[in-house]
Amino acid sequence: DADVTQTPRNRITKTGKRIMLECSQTKGHDRMYWYRQDPGLGLQLIYYSFDVKDINKGEISDGYSVSRQAQAKFSLSLESAIPNQTALYFCATSDQGTGELFFGEGSRLTVL
Amino acid sequence: QKEVEQNSGPLSVPEGAIASLNCTYSDRGSQSFFWYRQYSGKSPELIMSIYSNGDKEDGRFTAQLNKASQYVSLLIRDSQPSDSATYLCAVNSDTGNQFYFGTGTSLTVIP
Numbered sequence: 001d002a003d004v005t006q007t008p009r010n011r012i013t014k015t016g017k018r019i020m021l022e023c024s025q026t027k028g029h030d031r032m033y034w035y036r037q038d039p040g041l042g043l044q045l046i047y048y049s050f051d052v053k054d055i056n057k058g059e060i061s062d063g064y065s066v067s068r069q070a071q072a073k074f075s076l077s078l079e080s081a082i083p084n085q086t087a088l089y090f091c092a093t094s095d096q097g098t099g100e101l102f103f104g105e106g107s108r109l110t111v112l
Numbered sequence: 113q114k115e116v117e118q119n120s121g122p123l124s125v126p127e128g129a130i131a132s133l134n135c136t137y138s139d140r141g142s143q144s145f146f147w148y149r150q151y152s153g154k155s156p157e158l159i160m161s162i163y164s165n166g167d168k169e170d171g172r173f174t175a176q177l178n179k180a181s182q183y184v185s186l187l188i189r190d191s192q193p194s195d196s197a198t199y200l201c202a203v204n205s206d207t208g209n210q211f212y213f214g215t216g217t218s219l220t221v222i223p
Contacts, residue, residue, distance in 0.1 A: 040215060041215060042213045042214055042215040043156070043200065044213075045210055045211070045212075048209070050209075090155060090156075094211075098144075099144040099146070099161070099204055100161055101146070101148075101156075101158070101211060102158075103155035103156050104155060105155050106155050
């Protein structure tokens with residue numbers, strides 16, 4: 001089983017719908033991140049959290065919200081999806097000592 | 113906005129050759145530097161991390177860091193077709209709280 005698990009892996013939805021992407025991890029890391037990847041644009045940080053009561057905005061947080069339900073769970077929500085939120089979304093955890101990031105398998109979201 | 117710059121490529125090398133990937137960054141306070149490999153449609157996976165000036169070798173991979181020039185590179189020796197992927201350079205922020213990624217360099221190793 002993957003150490004960082006994302007659900008759903010693929011989702012097609014319509015403009016205006018609310019979408020939640022879920023992430024759970026078994027690595028025991030406190031730090032969790034949500035990234036978005038678009039072709040040619042690399043990985044952009046949406047939100048990050050260092051513990052259950054800590055939530056921080058990243059580079060592109062507008063239109064997104066997150067919830068850290070437990071140390072192992074970090075969810076990303078799109079309250080009202082729009083087509084330019086079509087992208088590949090990655091959840092990641094990091095080892096505080098080394099800073100290394102461990103990624104989930106990704107969630108491909110298409111907004112029509 | 114912190115910047116991490118990479119040549120997008122594509123970079124093509126013959127099998128057995130050395131592939132050289134380069135990255136520059138703008139934040140002089142950055143302390144940790146990473147190279148991730150990403151196959152098409154897959155998630156990034158860590159190849160190398162480097163924290164101090166100089167070279168760090170791991171098998172066929174060598175990372176090089178020059179903080180004065182704000183430059184980090186990755187050399188892949190004896191390149192194999194299985195090395196064909198996009199390589200992402202990542203740098204942490206001066207606070208260590210965030211990571212900034214380059215747009216990646218696409219590498220193709222020709223058999």
